Amino acid sequence: MSKKSKTITGVLIILVFLIIGFMSFMDSKIEYVNFAEAKERMRTVEVKGQWLKEKDSKFDGSANTFTFYMKDDFNNEMKVVLDGAKPNNFDVAEAVVAKGKMKDGYFYAKEVLTKCPSKYEADGKEVQQKKGG
Amino acid sequence: MIGKFLVYAFFTTALLSSISYYITHLGKEKYLKAGRLFFHLTAIGILSTAAFLMYAILTHQYQFAYVWEQSNSELQLPLLMSTFYSGQEGSFMLWTVMTAIIGIFLLNYVSKGDRLEPQVMSIFTLIISFLGLILILKSPFLYVWEKFPGEVEVGFLPEDGRGLNPLLQNFWIVIHPPTLFLGFSSLAAPFCFAIGTLMKNRYNDWIKFSMPWLLFSGMILGLGIMMGGYWAYGVLGWGGYWAWDPVENSSFVPWLVIVASIHTMIAQKRTGGYKKTNLVLCIAAYLLVLYSTFLTRSGILGDSSVHSFVDPGYEVYLALIVFISLFTLISVAAILFRLKELKSLNAESNKMLSRESTLFIGSVTLCAAALVILAGTTWPIFQKGTIDAAFYNKMNLPIAIMIALINGISLLLKWKQNDEKRFFKSLIFPLSLAIVVTLGLVYIGVQDFLIALFALASLFTFFVNAELAVNAFRKNKSSVGAYIAHIGIALVFLGIIGSSKYSEEENISLELNKPQDAFGYTMTYLGATPFEDPNNKRDTKYHFNVKIEKDNKEMLLQPVMYYSEYSKGVMKNPDIANFATKDLYLSPMGLVEPEVFSENEMIELKKGEEKTIGDVSVLFNDFDFGNVEMGGAEMQSGNYTIGAKIKVKDSKFTETLEPKIKYTEGNPEYLAAKITGNDTYNFYFVKMSIKGEDEGGVTATIAVVNNKLSSEKPKADETFVITASIKPFINVLWAGTGILVLGFFISILRRRKELLK
Numbered sequence: 001m002s003k004k005s006k007t008i009t010g011v012l013i014i015l016v017f018l019i020i021g022f023m024s025f026m027d028s029k030i031e032y033v034n035f036a037e038a039k040e041r042m043r044t045v046e047v048k049g050q051w052l053k054e055k056d057s058k059f060d061g062s063a064n065t066f067t068f069y070m071k072d073d074f075n076n077e078m079k080v081v082l083d084g085a086k087p088n089n090f091d092v093a094e095a096v097v098a099k100g101k102m103k104d105g106y107f108y109a110k111e112v113l114t115k116c117p118s119k120y121e122a123d124g125k126e127v128q129q130k131k132g133g
Numbered sequence: 134m135i136g137k138f139l140v141y142a143f144f145t146t147a148l149l150s151s152i153s154y155y156i157t158h159l160g161k162e163k164y165l166k167a168g169r170l171f172f173h174l175t176a177i178g179i180l181s182t183a184a185f186l187m188y189a190i191l192t193h194q195y196q197f198a199y200v201w202e203q204s205n206s207e208l209q210l211p212l213l214m215s216t217f218y219s220g221q222e223g224s225f226m227l228w229t230v231m232t233a234i235i236g237i238f239l240l241n242y243v244s245k246g247d248r249l250e251p252q253v254m255s256i257f258t259l260i261i262s263f264l265g266l267i268l269i270l271k272s273p274f275l276y277v278w279e280k281f282p283g284e285v286e287v288g289f290l291p292e293d294g295r296g297l298n299p300l301l302q303n304f305w306i307v308i309h310p311p312t313l314f315l316g317f318s319s320l321a322a323p324f325c326f327a328i329g330t331l332m333k334n335r336y337n338d339w340i341k342f343s344m345p346w347l348l349f350s351g352m353i354l355g356l357g358i359m360m361g362g363y364w365a366y367g368v369l370g371w372g373g374y375w376a377w378d379p380v381e382n383s384s385f386v387p388w389l390v391i392v393a394s395i396h397t398m399i400a401q402k403r404t405g406g407y408k409k410t411n412l413v414l415c416i417a418a419y420l421l422v423l424y425s426t427f428l429t430r431s432g433i434l435g436d437s438s439v440h441s442f443v444d445p446g447y448e449v450y451l452a453l454i455v456f457i458s459l460f461t462l463i464s465v466a467a468i469l470f471r472l473k474e475l476k477s478l479n480a481e482s483n484k485m486l487s488r489e490s491t492l493f494i495g496s497v498t499l500c501a502a503a504l505v506i507l508a509g510t511t512w513p514i515f516q517k518g519t520i521d522a523a524f525y526n527k528m529n530l531p532i533a534i535m536i537a538l539i540n541g542i543s544l545l546l547k548w549k550q551n552d553e554k555r556f557f558k559s560l561i562f563p564l565s566l567a568i569v570v571t572l573g574l575v576y577i578g579v580q581d582f583l584i585a586l587f588a589l590a591s592l593f594t595f596f597v598n599a600e601l602a603v604n605a606f607r608k609n610k611s612s613v614g615a616y617i618a619h620i621g622i623a624l625v626f627l628g629i630i631g632s633s634k635y636s637e638e639e640n641i642s643l644e645l646n647k648p649q650d651a652f653g654y655t656m657t658y659l660g661a662t663p664f665e666d667p668n669n670k671r672d673t674k675y676h677f678n679v680k681i682e683k684d685n686k687e688m689l690l691q692p693v694m695y696y697s698e699y700s701k702g703v704m705k706n707p708d709i710a711n712f713a714t715k716d717l718y719l720s721p722m723g724l725v726e727p728e729v730f731s732e733n734e735m736i737e738l739k740k741g742e743e744k745t746i747g748d749v750s751v752l753f754n755d756f757d758f759g760n761v762e763m764g765g766a767e768m769q770s771g772n773y774t775i776g777a778k779i780k781v782k783d784s785k786f787t788e789t790l791e792p793k794i795k796y797t798e799g800n801p802e803y804l805a806a807k808i809t810g811n812d813t814y815n816f817y818f819v820k821m822s823i824k825g826e827d828e829g830g831v832t833a834t835i836a837v838v839n840n841k842l843s844s845e846k847p848k849a850d851e852t853f854v855i856t857a858s859i860k861p862f863i864n865v866l867w868a869g870t871g872i873l874v875l876g877f878f879i880s881i882l883r884r885r886k887e888l889l890k
Binding site for chain 1: 201277281284285289291295501505508509512516517518519520521523524527528640642701702703705721722723725763768822823852854856
């Protein structure tokens with residue numbers, strides 16, 4: 001193979017790879033949206049918001065789903081069904097991020113991440129707590 | 134005071150060492166001694182700082198905010214020691230210590246003979262200065278009253294620390310982070326050799342010097358990554374060992390570049406080509422470490438990872454940006470400055486079917502994998518959101534197939550030759566064996582085309598390397614390392630196919646003492662037993678005992694769940710039965726306690742709604758909140774009482790009642806109400822439910838218990854809900870990782886020997 005044809009082959013392979021990569025990339029992008037936008041999109045998205053603690057939440061052992069209500073940052077409320085148990089740190093989470101898609105009027109989440117920055121950033125009051133407190 | 138002073142001191146001496154070495158490089162040889170002296174002072178300073186921090190931790194000096202935040206007095210020694218690096222400040226400290234230790238060996242190494250000492254050490258100490266700068270900005274020696282000014286009195290000594298995050302309380306934190314950081318730190322050496330050689334403008338010998346270091350980083354970083362995988366798999370209960378999480382990716386990307394660069398370096402040693410490629414790869418690997426540090430430490434990926442990213446504050450963010458920008462700038466400038474010389478370096482060999490060409494193609498493929506992962510990990514910076522893990526799997530599968538094939542092919546080729554006949558002849562044995570085994574795999578269920586191809590490629594490279602390893606072992610034992618490492622990778626690939634693609638998963642509800650069948654095993658939940666964890670006496674942990682039976686053999690698996698006071702949530706750990714060909718993996722999901730009231734005793738009512746149950750009817754009027762504010766502080770604290778105003782009718786009377794729920798720390802106690810003169814029924818307020826508007830707004834659930842019947846009611850048992858999965862051939866994966874590391878180790882011994890010759 002001459003040097004020129006070698007270069008052309010190389011460039012072609014890289015190009016094909018880049019195109020496939022780009023297409024699959026656009027396919028795998030998970031956008032950050034609110035519930036109103038989630039309703040319009042048929043694909044998997046992420047919604048950040050707060051767990052509405054005062055509303056019904058329940059772990060259904062037979063289906064292995066955890067159902068709760070969530071309010072996104074634009075105050076849209078939504079029933080969320082998580083495929084799995086209640087996540088660790090859910091009760092103290094400052095914010096939760098649900099990843100999934102709309103299904104039959106509720107948000108079916110494959111995964112829920114909890115954000116607890118405040119937990120790690122302690123405050124002065126905690127320092128002065130007594131032992132065991 | 135001592136700690137802070139030490140950090141300032143070693144920051145200064147590192148900078149002085151860098152400057153002295155740089156002046157030496159410019160030609161003033163007498164500054165070499167100063168450079169060395171300042172480096173030694175820096176190393177002493179860093180080790181003293183670390184010793185002081187460790188001392189503060191071991192003696193519970195809670196006046197230091199870092200010690201207070203990360204540890205407490207009940208942690209046992211190994212975990213207590215690991216709080217040294219469990220927080221952000223400490224992990225930068227660990228990185229610095231590791232870099233200093235590497236530096237001591239590096240100086241010892243470069244000061245023997247003409248090994249680019251001034252150039253290498255001036256860059257190396259500059260790196261240390263930057264780590265020092267970050268520690269100045271993010272000091273582990275801040276007092277609590279400095280961290281919380283105005284809130285905590287000056288001189289206050291907290292009684293106990295806050296303790297270590299329970300997610301981190303296990304064996305892996307003791308060895309995983311140090312291993313990873315040793316890998317990161319040692320990668321500074323090849324980087325400094327690359328920049329040093331550009332400074333010196335001498336390109337013939339630097340790879341000989343940097344090769345052992347590069348192999349060492351590859352081995353240690355690889356080991357660290359695998360430990361992380363095992364941690365995720367065995368303790369955290371994520372179900373898998375790899376989730377394409379930003380933190381995982383950011384150590385994997387540099388590792389891929391290291392491996393790529395090891396291979397082109399070997400090609401350079403044999404043929405003299407790829408000089409530029411190697412310079413660029415060695416530089417890129419370390420810059421990628423800095424970049425991943427930025428990604429995972431700056432808080433910029435805050436919303437896209439299961440790892441908790443703490444925002445380190447503006448100064449650290451800026452310092453990290455300056456750190457990475459400066460070293461990128463130095464690298465680019467060094468290359469541009471030597472562009473003319475680099476261009477004149479002799480070109481690569483032109484034979485397509487030679488080992489060096491295939492090695493180069495292999496390295497390019499590895500870099501492609503690195504690029505794909507890097508793009509996915511970086512994406513959230515540009516647009517809020519994440520990249521689905523499926524993207525990485527989809528993209529890396531063809532890449533991995535290529536890597537396996539190229540690896541096998543390259544080893545059958547000769548250096549600088551194009552001997553096609555011999556090559557095709559040598560293909561016959563490994564390829565036919567691989568085809569036979571793959572056909573067997575297809576027969577037992579590997580039906581996916583790409584996966585079958587992946588298996589074929591992995592088996593091919595496995596047999597190629599196995600044959601070579603056997604031959605090499607007979608003749609020249611020292612060259613066996615590479616083949617062993619490749620066998621390891623082939624096994625890792627095969628293990629990945631088995632354990633991820635052919636993993637089966639099932640949700641199982643195990644009622645107490647009721648055997649249930651899944652995956653050919655009989656599982657019986659035997660109840661929970663509390664046990665004490667010496668590292669965490671505040672929480673009571675529970676083993677959830679599950680008896681596993683198959684063919685008259687019996688074993689006990691004990692997944693763990695407990696309420697963590699630290700996290701204010703339920704923590705769960707899986708348990709695993711390890712068999713020769715597969716793992717049975719039990720991940721706890723939750724415990725469903727029997728309902729206090731049975732389904733047919735309860736009715737759910739909207740305001741104003743009336744329902745009949747048995748021979749009574751219940752009308753729900755309104756809630757009685759008393760002084761309790763909806764969603765207010767009392768409700769949040771879980772200590773409050775609310776009532777439901779109901780109107781009850783039986784055959785004779787109509788009466789207004791108000792059953793109540795009294796919550797104590799969130800646990801309900803149901804206070805019964807009765808109709809005057811009728812003892813048959815107890816009325817309970819079970820719960821208030823707030824539903825979405827479409828489902829009827831707020832409802833009250835009322836239980837009507839017939840006292841005559843309820844005594845006969847069989848009591849329901851608790852149900853333990855698990856996700857059980859089978860991970861076929863995961864042992865092959867773990868064995869592969871071990872063999873890979875062993876291969877690296879043998880190669881290091883060989884390169885060291887070569888160097889000493």
